[in-house]
Amino acid sequence: MAFTETGIEGLLIFEPRVFEDYRGYFFESYNQSAFEAAGLHYNFVQDNQSFSKYGVVRGLHYQLNPYAQAKLVRVLQGRILDVAVDMRKSSPTYGKHFAIELSDENKKQLLIPKGFAHGFSVLSETALVMYKCDAFYNKESEAGIIYNDVDLAIDWRLPGGAAIVSEKDLELPSFKECINNFE
Numbered sequence: 001m002a003f004t005e006t007g008i009e010g011l012l013i014f015e016p017r018v019f020e021d022y023r024g025y026f027f028e029s030y031n032q033s034a035f036e037a038a039g040l041h042y043n044f045v046q047d048n049q050s051f052s053k054y055g056v057v058r059g060l061h062y063q064l065n066p067y068a069q070a071k072l073v074r075v076l077q078g079r080i081l082d083v084a085v086d087m088r089k090s091s092p093t094y095g096k097h098f099a100i101e102l103s104d105e106n107k108k109q110l111l112i113p114k115g116f117a118h119g120f121s122v123l124s125e126t127a128l129v130m131y132k133c134d135a136f137y138n139k140e141s142e143a144g145i146i147y148n149d150v151d152l153a154i155d156w157r158l159p160g161g162a163a164i165v166s167e168k169d170l171e172l173p174s175f176k177e178c179i180n181n182f183e
């Protein structure tokens, strides 16, 4: 079980220890005491799961305070590019993003603290994504940034720009338009 830094404070990669044998494999996908031993005190209260096809981009999403959510993201089937944008104005990496491939094969997870916008693109034929949240969904506090924001310039690794995006997400504002949503 290992936590790796990403260069953005608080944003960590978690790699569980995988036990393989002739039957297959076993791993602890989450263990609260192991997180606490690493100084990571989260009280996850909601688990979400989504299934998407190749080219889907979900995001970039966050909830406004006091409903902001930390998330622990993993992939049960397939391969995604998971992206977290640092929206914490006091952070030295404010406005920077971090992207990582998460897959059923590499079993990596991304721990995203509050104060980030989150999204992902689907790189495999389909992907089953699961993430834990430390605050409940609150429809009224949903917010987001347009996935192809010019300032963030995220490479979603979808050649030919084949992004499949929800109608709601296509209406999202630019990064610059929502900076006042953050402290």
Ligand SMILES: Cc1cn([C@H]2C[C@H](O)[C@@H](COP(=O)(O)OP(=O)(O)O[C@H]3O[C@@H](C)C(=O)[C@@H](O)[C@H]3O)O2)c(=O)[nH]c1=O
Binding pocket: 048, 050, 058, 059, 060, 061, 062, 118, 119, 120, 137, 166, 168
């Ligand atoms: C996020 C969420 C949605 N819903 C409902 C609202 C809506 O009718 C339907 C689909 O919601 P969305 O289109 O917002 O789903 P989606 O675009 O997958 O939204 C998710 O994107 C990723 C990137 C995140 O980080 C999540 O926090 C969440 O915002 O599900 C819930 O009931 N509970 C929830 O927690």
